[in-house]
Amino acid sequence: MKTIHKIFCVLFLLTAIVACDIDKFKELQDTFKVVLDPDAVLNKKELVLKDAQTSQELSNTNVTYSVEEAYQKSVFTTDGTAIHGYQSDSPLVTFGLLRNIVATTENPTTVAITLSAEGYISKTIDFIFDGTAVVAEYISLIKISNLPSTIDYKKETTAITDGKTEQPIAIESNGTSIDIPVGTDATGPVSVTLINYDTQTTGDDFNAAQEFPDGFTMDNGDYIVPEGAFTLQIEGGISEGTITIPINNVAAKSNNICQSLIYINGFYHEEFQSGSISITTLKIIFGIIDRFNIVFGCPAATTCTLIEGVSFQNTGGATQYKYSISNEGNEITSGKIVVGAGETITVARGETIPNSDPSISLTALLPSGQEQVINLPSTSICTLDGTTIDVTASQLNKEYRQKIDLSIDCDNSKVALNNTMISFSTDNGVTYYPYGKIQAGILSGYFPTIDDNIEYTFRFNYDGPKEGTVLGSEINDGIITQSDINKICDEIN
Structure with a gap:
């Protein structure tokens, strides 16, 4: 596995700042205490x-x-x-x-x-x-043994003899099918997986637009209002086979009549519009690849493209938010983000959205377990492109703390973790919420409010999770355990 030098450092000497790597500063260790960004x-x-x-x-x-x-x-x-x-x-x-x-x-x-x-x-x-x-x-990630009802997952395999498949493969899901005959040329054992996404159903546990690998914005900029979408994965280098897609030659979407189109891996090709596609044709056009993301439907009548996206600014403690973007009540995309204290995060930059009735909502997920709906200046996302919105949550999530020095003293150097997020848990590590960000070894500013009398589990990630339990009243004394300090020092020695 390829690795690179694990340590980059900054040597502070009077007013000079010199970038160096681990080998170059070892000779200086007897004279200077070197500060490392690991x-x-x-x-x-x-x-x-x-x-x-x-x-x-x-x-x-x-x-x-x-x-x-x-x-x-x-x-x-x-x-x-x-x-x-x-x-x-x-x-x-x-x-x-x-x-x-x-x-x-x-x-x-x-x-x-x-x-x-x-x-x-x-x-x-x-x-x-x-x-x-x-x-x-x-x-x-979606567990195959616990699929939502809106995903159909099917997989078949066959061995080969003398470079030919021993058994036929026939998979069908909601009218979409793939057939590979027995005796098909193959370079190895054949495995075919068909994942069919129900694009007509949305819910808290599933969103077709979110899970479908290519999304529904195509290479030419069209946003497809999907009649169906599926992923086909083929392993074994087969030479032939047929994919059948149940397209409607004419479909009504948003009161507009359009020709139903098929897009494969984001591209439209006229030869695919019969509803029957040969594996040979796919390989000629796309080359030797084994994964095809196929969506069929009509382009949205009107769209808007968020050139700059929507920016959320937080002046309180670090907060986790959930945002959801919908059109005509159907969720198009959603996600969870962390906006740190004094930071601004932009979402949906470059996204194309059908805009017959587009909307956006934002909810703060607070450590208390409460959810706070954030009032936005407009719920129409297309009108918010390029704007910055203050989304600071309740004062319950805003507590000022003095600087906490979280730099790590090793034998001949000091490690200053940089741009490293710290999260905390009130339920022994079952659910974590953002707490703050270490910058140049220092944790300072506004943070989520905590109780002096409660034990919290704090966590950050460097070469694996590092966790420690601290009473709320003792946070200023440090939240990195000695065992984790030893591990990090071992990394740089």
């Missing part, structure tokens, strides 16, 4: 992985991360391990771009990363790096 990356994403049905963090589940080819040597964990091919059974994973890669709001870097876990449906996510120091990302 992160190998910038533009960090702090992932929290959850089960989509239970909303609980994944437990004892090994997850493998695969990065698109162009960025496999660009995305690393904070401790310097390449995220491509990375495996972890932790629900917390932090990664970012190498420090020499510049990403900005005007010129963001988008990286597709696939998360695969045994017993769960794999999920490919486009992570957008735009210069923001650190962003919390809540990722839900």
Whole structure:
């Protein structure tokens, strides 16, 4: 597995600041106490992985991360391990771009990363790096043994003999089918998975637009109001087969009559419109790939594109929010975000939305277990493009604290965790809420209100979760345990 130097540091000497790596400062250790920023990356994403049905963090589940080819040597964990091919059974994973890669709001870097876990449906996510120091990302994976009623998951396999399939494969779901005849040429054992998404049903536990890998905005900018959507994954390098799609030649959407269109991996091709597609044709057009995301329906009559997105500003303690964007009452997309104290987070930048009746809602999820609906200046999201909205939650989530020095003293150096989020729990680690962000080893400013007489579990992530239990009245004395200090010091020695 590819790794890079795990430590980058800043040497403070009078007014001089010199960037250095671990080898270059060892000779100075006898004279100076060196302050280290241990992160190998910038533009960090702090992932929290959850089960989509239970909303609980994944437990004892090994997850493998695969990065698109162009960025496999660009995305690393904070401790310097390449995220491509990375495996972890932790629900917390932090990664970012190498420090020499510049990403900005005007010129963001988008990286597709696939998360695969045994017993769960794999999920490919486009992570957008735009210069923001650190962003919390809540990722839900759907367990195959506990599917929502709105997903149909089917899988069939066959061995091969002399390069040909031993058994036919025939899978059907809601009128969509794939047929591979016996004796089909193949390069290896064949596995075919069909995941059919019910696009007509939405609910708290499922959103087709959220889960469907490509979403419903196509390569040409059209937003498709879907009649259906499914993912077809084929392993084994088969040479032929037929996909049948139950399209309606003419469909009525939003009182407009349109020709129902088929898009594959975001692209429209006229030859697909018969409702019957050959595997051979797919391979000629798309090359040797084994995953096809297929959606069929009509383009929305009118849309709006959020050029700048909607920005949420928080002047209180760090808060977790849930936002939902809908049209005509049907949820298009939703998500959970953390907006830290004094920070601004932008959502839906670049999103295309059908705007016959678009709306947005925002709810603060408070550590007390309460939910506070945030009043927005308008619920029509298309009118909010480019605006910044103060979404500070109740004063119950706003308490000022003096600076807490969380830098870590090692034998010959001091480690200053930087742009590292800390979360806390009141129920022994079952549910975590954001508490604050360590910057240059210091935790300061406004925080969620806590009770001096309650024990809290605090957690941050560096080369795996680090947890410690502290009484509310003792937080100012530090919240990093000695055992975790020892582990981090071992990392840099």
